[in-house]
Amino acid sequence: MADTGKLKVTTPSDREVLFMRAFDAPRRLVFDAHTKPELIKRWLLGPPGWTMPVCEVDLRVGGKYRYEWAHPEHASFGTGGVYREIAAPERLVSTERPDWTDGEALCTMVLTGQGGKTTMKLTMFFSSKEARDSALATGMAGGMEASYQGLDELLASTPAQGENSGP
Numbered sequence: 691m692a693d694t695g696k697l698k699v700t701t702p703s704d705r706e707v708l709f710m711r712a713f714d715a716p717r718r719l720v721f722d723a724h725t726k727p728e729l730i731k732r733w734l735l736g737p738p739g740w741t742m743p744v745c746e747v748d749l750r751v752g753g754k755y756r757y758e759w760a761h762p763e764h765a766s767f768g769t770g771g772v773y774r775e776i777a778a779p780e781r782l783v784s785t786e787r788p789d790w791t792d793g794e795a796l797c798t799m800v801l802t803g804q805g806g807k808t809t810m811k812l813t814m815f816f817s818s819k820e821a822r823d824s825a826l827a828t829g830m831a832g833g834m835e836a837s838y839q840g841l842d843e844l845l846a847s848t849p850a851q852g853e854n855s856g857p
Contacts, residue, residue: 697835704819707826709812711838715845717803720810721779723841724799725749729848733840735759736833744768751776755784771797779803786814793821 698710713720723729727745734757735742744758751773758768768789775783780801787794796815801808816822 697831697838699831701822701826702813705816705822707814707816707822709810709814709831709834711810713808713810713838713842713845714806715808715848716806717801717808718779719845719848720801720803720808720841721782723844723848724782725778729844730757733844734837735840737836739763749773749776788825791821791824793817793824795821795825 696711700708700710702708723733725747727747730747731742731745734745736759740759740761742757743760744756746754746756748754753773754770755773756768756770758766760766769786771785771787771794773782773784774796775781782797782799784797785794786797793816795817798813798815800811800813802811803809814822814825816825
């Protein structure tokens with residue numbers, strides 16, 4: 691198991707990566723932060739200096755999403771996919787196809803809440819071991835933890851709406 695800040699990373703199989711992280715916020719707010727463009731653009735940025743000029747979300751089964759990042763000293767890049775399952779605020783399943791690869795991953799995010807805190811388990815299932823290893827070699831875990839630190843800040847400054855605690 692790798693430990694990148696608060697983000698725990700494991701490889702349960704040759705084609706999977708499991709990311710686990712806790713957030714000090716209700717599950718509904720964490721779900722909204724992953725699905726509402728006005729919130730996503732405030733935290734899903736990776737290391738300092740990156741911006742997200744494109745953030746499109748059609749949150750429905752069969753709907754698409756598209757994110758594009760830019761940095762003044764690096765090449766821009768993006769990713770997108772299709773929503774396969776939406777069970778707010780506990781489960782979100784989508785595909786992900788980054789611009790830099792022909793491969794597609796199936797991403798399953800499960801949120802469990804208790805006492806106003808939320809645990810996220812994000813499983814990425816890749817087409818092959820090579821695709822999984824290639825994704826991990828990009829340093830994605832470090833970028834994800836940098837983004838999740840931004841999410842911590844966003845969650846701390848955003849009032850919870852309707853879910854104080856519980857599952």
